[in-house]
Amino acid sequence: xxxxxxxxxxxxxxxxxxxxxxxxxxxxxxxxxxxxxxxxxxxxxxxxxxxxxxxxxxxxxxxxxxxxxxxxxxxxxxxxxxxxxxxxxxxxxxxxxxxxxxxxxxxxxxxxxxxxxxxxxxxxxxxxxxxxxxxxxxxxxxxxxxxxxxxxxxxxxxxxxxxxxxxxxxxxxxxxxxxxxxxxxxxxxxxxxxxxxxxxxxxxxxxxxxxxxxxxxxxxxxxxxxxxxxxxxxxxxxxxxxxxxxxxxxxxxxxxxxxxxxxxxxxxxxxxxxxxxxxx
Amino acid sequence: xxxxxxxxxxxxxxxxxxxxxxxxxxxxxxxxxxxxxxxxxxxxxxxxxxxxxxxxxxxxxxxx
Numbered sequence: 001x002x003x004x005x006x007x008x009x010x011x012x013x014x015x016x017x018x019x020x021x022x023x024x025x026x027x028x029x030x031x032x033x034x035x036x037x038x039x040x041x042x043x044x045x046x047x048x049x050x051x052x053x054x055x056x057x058x059x060x061x062x063x064x065x066x067x068x069x070x071x072x073x074x075x076x077x078x079x080x081x082x083x084x085x086x087x088x089x090x091x092x093x094x095x096x097x098x099x100x101x102x103x104x105x106x107x108x109x110x111x112x113x114x115x116x117x118x119x120x121x122x123x124x125x126x127x128x129x130x131x132x133x134x135x136x137x138x139x140x141x142x143x144x145x146x147x148x149x150x151x152x153x154x155x156x157x158x159x160x161x162x163x164x165x166x167x168x169x170x171x172x173x174x175x176x177x178x179x180x181x182x183x184x185x186x187x188x189x190x191x192x193x194x195x196x197x198x199x200x201x202x203x204x205x206x207x208x209x210x211x212x213x214x215x216x217x218x219x220x221x222x223x224x225x226x227x228x229x230x231x232x233x234x235x236x237x238x239x240x241x242x243x244x245x246x247x248x249x250x251x252x253x254x255x256x257x258x259x260x261x262x263x264x265x266x267x268x269x270x271x272x273x274x275x276x277x278x279x280x
Numbered sequence: 281x282x283x284x285x286x287x288x289x290x291x292x293x294x295x296x297x298x299x300x301x302x303x304x305x306x307x308x309x310x311x312x313x314x315x316x317x318x319x320x321x322x323x324x325x326x327x328x329x330x331x332x333x334x335x336x337x338x339x340x341x342x343x344x
Contacts, residue, residue, distance in 0.1 A: 001301075001308075002294055002315060045327040061324075068320035076312040199327035206323050 001076075005210075008075055011233070012209030013037040015216070015240045016176070022244035023177055041205035049198030054106025063100040064196070064203035070094065071210035078217050081144030084131050087218060094211065095121055098192045101204070105195030113192030116182045119255050120173065126262060129269030130166040134222060136276060143221055150225035157223040164223045166269045171215055171243060173262070178247040180262065182255045216240070283329035290322035 017037040024031020033039075051057050074090040077083070095117055102114020135141050137160060138149040150156055157164045173180035196204055216236040220227060227235060253261065297314035300306045 001311060002298055002319075005315060005319060046330045049328065049331050064324060065320040068323060069316050072319050073312075073316045076316070199324060199331055202327050203320070203324050 004079070005072060005075065008213040009206050009209040010038060011236075012211070012213035013041060013205065015212050015236055016208065018237065019175065019177075019240050019244045019247070022241050023248040026245060026248035037205065037209070041202050041209070044198055044202035044205065047198040047202075049200065052106060052195055055195065056104045056106070059100055059104035060196075061200070063097055063104055064200050064207075066093075066100070067097045067207035068203055068210070070097065071207050071214055074214045075210060075217075078143065078214055078221065081142065081147060084135075084141045084143060084146075084218075084222070087214075088127070088131070091124060091127065095124070097207075101196060102192035107195045109194040110192055113194065116255055117192055119259060120180065120182055124170070125266040126166040126269055127170045129266050129273060130163045130170070131222075133160055133163040133269065133273045133276060136273065143218070146222055147226045155224045160223075162269065162272045164219075166265060167219055167222070168243075169262070169265055171219060171239070172246060174211070174215060175243050175247055177252075178243070179250040179253050180258045181247075181252060182258050212240075283325050286325040287322060287329055290318040290325065293318050294322065 014034060014037070017032065017034040020036060021031045021034045051060050070090050070093045074087055077086050077090070098117035099114045102110040102112070102117065105111075131141070134146065134156060137156070138146050140146060140149070146156070153159070172178050175181065193201065193204055213236070216239055217232065219239065220232055220235045224235065294315055297306065297311045301308055301311035
């Protein structure tokens with residue numbers, strides 16, 4: 001289990017490195033090596049580290065522990081075939097984590113990033129709508145039940161393509177350099193993580209690796225069923241490459257436009273759920 | 281020294297929980313709970329123990 005946890009951290013970071021590489025190649029830049037994010041984590045691990053004078057010491061440090069802890073828990077819930085509601089809760093906790101990162105530092109850039117993380121909570125609404133549709137069709141929120149349903153009826157991506165698209169947009173909103181990445185946009189330096197440097201940033205990188213792995217794992221499991229391990233990893237690579245193409249070719253939206261677009265997507269998903277319910 | 285002790289203690293706790301789970305002495309969720317609680321502390325204290333001391337050059341990394 002601990003080996004799997006470490007694997008998830010490193011593979012998640014490798015996916016984020018691949019993300020940067022593909023974006024760079026699409027934009028005709030050489031880009032960093034695909035293992036760049038792993039190097040970042042290792043590099044930050046032995047940088048000289050302290051707590052800024054303006055920071056709330058307890059929150060500044062504690063929030064890093066929480067970030068790693070919640071995504072470790074999410075990994076175990078996903079692997080155990082637990083409830084999507086628990087994963088929802090963890091996903092919501094991540095909002096609080098981003099907020100805590102930003103507000104704990106005392107930096108205006110971090111604070112704005114933290115505030116934007118609350119605004120970007122609109123990105124979670126398509127997730128609710130997507131999972132509501134999945135629950136209506138399969139009759140359960142347990143991942144293990146959803147896997148069983150797909151073993152009998154085939155992958156949900158064929159039956160519920162719009163729900164898959166909505167969840168894909170949730171993944172997109174969590175990707176760096178994407179159209180919805182308003183929490184760490186460049187006008188805020190690095191947004192909520194601006195002041196977390198050294199070991200604190202290394203911890204954040206660990207959490208980011210885990211988060212990426214878990215979100216992709218859940219997407220593949222919910223819409224494609226129980227895949228062999230190698231196929232799961234291949235699916236994650238295909239997912240990150242497709243997301244990278246979107247990120248490389250779309251500008252970052254303003255916070256207002258980001259929320260508007262995500263709200264429209266939610267409206268479409270609710271209408272889709274109503275239609276499915278009417279014909280069920 | 282305190283940091284190294286924390287690294288060793290959290291690392292040992294995770295390994296011990298894994299061994300106990302494999303032996304069937306504790307359920308899987310207890311092992312997972314130990315990992316969720318200990319892994320973040322292990323990762324941070326490992327970095328803090330490893331980090332370059334203030335006033336000296338950073339350690340160059342082969343990847344750069």
